[in-house]
Amino acid sequence: MLYQAYQMQSDLMSPLRLMAQHMAASLWFQKTEKTTVRTLAAACDVMSRLRLTHARPAYDITEAMVNGQPVPVTEVPVQQLPFGTLLHFRKEGLSAADADQPRVLLVAPLSGHFATLLRETARTLLQDHDVFITDWHNARDVSLSHGGFSLDDYIDYMMQFIATMGLGTHVVAVCQPCVAALAAAALMAEDDHPAQPRSLTLMAGPVDCRVNPTEVNRLATAKPIEWFEKNLVSHVPLPHVGFGRRVYPGFLQLTAFLNMNLDRHKQSFKQMYEQLLEGRTDEARTIQVFYDEYLAVNDLPAEFYLETVEKVFQTYDLAMGKLMYRGRLVNPAAIRRTALMTVEGERDDICAVGQTVAAQDLCPSIRPYLKTHHIQTGVGHYGVFSGRRWNQQIYPRVRDAIHASIA
Known part of the structure; x- marks a missing residue:
């Protein structure tokens, strides 16, 4: 049920993130200096990146x-x-x-x-x-x-x-x-x-x-192995090719990593927003590239x-x-x-x-x-x-x- 609940939440949020992505692209295309437009564009950009992906990113080693x-x-x-x-x-x-x-x-x-x-x-x-x-x-x-x-x-x-x-x-x-x-x-x-x-x-x-x-x-020794199997292992839901396979979902592992340094990650997204707002796109891009990789999870x-x-x-x-x-x-x-x-x-x-x-x-x-x-x-x-x-x-x-x- 855990994976199914995650999949349902992801499916529900996907249209909202897609809309934010398109809005950000459209607003940045205007290349305006208006504060209200830049504020909305930066907010949409950050929101569109608050997502997990499940496909391997490119290595980009050419x-x-x-x-x-x-x-x-x-x-x-x-x-x-x-x-x-x-x-x-x-x-x-x-x-x-x-x-x-x-x-x-x-x-x-x-x-x-x-x-x-x-x-x-x-x-x-x-x-x-x-x-x-x-x-x-x-x-x-x-x-x-x-x-x-x-x-x-x-x-x-x-x-x-x-x-x-x-x-x-x-x-x-x-x-x-x-x-x-x-x-x-x-x-x-x-x-x-x-x-x-x-x-x-x-x-x-x-x-x-x-x-x-x-x-x-x-954390690994705080519970018996049976606890990990009961609470952290889930079955892959439809429509994925591995439907029915027992996995430790990547989103759970990522959640554990994020919680270890939650304040630092919050600060990074805040910094990204401020850099976009101020037009420091190269600096913001560095953070974006990191999180595009970090938020790509593997079961x-x-x-x-x-x-x-x-x-x-x-x-x-x-x-x-x-x-x-x-x-x-x-x-x-x-x-x-x-x-x-x-x-x-x-x-x-x-x-x-x-x-x-x-x-x-x-x-x-x-x-x-x-x-x-x-x-x-x-x-x-x-x-x-x-x-x-x-x-x-x-x-x-x-x-x-x-x-x-x-x-």
Whole structure:
């Protein structure tokens, strides 16, 4: 009933938002300096953006800078599976010297937003790497005929994608998938898979949530897993392709994120309104672009969501040495040849300092010279993989660690 109520409310509000969008466009087109017109236009513009969308936004990565020169980029689906696609940002017209850049699989979280949340991460990595990304699909758009999608399936997808990319692949996992990425690397290492990752970079991920627990961690342990299933899992309503599928709705995850910093989000929309009113459209556009992405939500398959809450945030299976994959114990100590880098943000209030670096202790068989850790001062969760400090301070270290593992 929860999803149906949300869908009904969304359907009722849609005509009003559409009218506000058209009114804003019409009023801005007049290019008048009249205060009343500009006030109404700004108000309509902001109102039209107070909505959730459920389709993946565009990556808008059409070119990359390589050695200071722009090169065209084309999105190429390499492997399409029901719940996710291995997407390649293929650079065209590279010189012979640049054509053999290290292949990087950027593993995006499946946590309520689309992989486009890592747009800036991918764009930066493209400077020196051949970049692929896990482009997760919206579970409400996946037919029930494709079955469920569990944490084991997520690990399967990762291993399949790495195998498809082939020998010498480097994995960069951001936030939630750090646990699955480490598990995939461990399983491939134990099997002596020829395509086991050359390097593994874990950024701001919940490897061991017992360390320095955040409010997110406390919320996850405040209720038993049965409570999450009863209160937060819903069935996809008509008319969506995934009708009947059990999901954790993306709008619930977004609501939780918004409530963590509600005053800041209110201030952002107020600031957007004032900037539009004063004609500072470029500044307002920055906020608009952020919220167009932030308010695009992705439903999670219920199996994956519940297993992640329980095994990662409640019972800490990987950190405790008891994570099972299809009846098989995951053993990070099997990793020997994969270089490991962990990155944390000093002010991260989602995955606090200490939770990601825990991976270093779980991998005792990796030689010390293949291990790297970096704590970035002055950044929160999103600053680890986007923004000025990501570009200027974190990325150079990630790049150097990847390239050092090749030598």
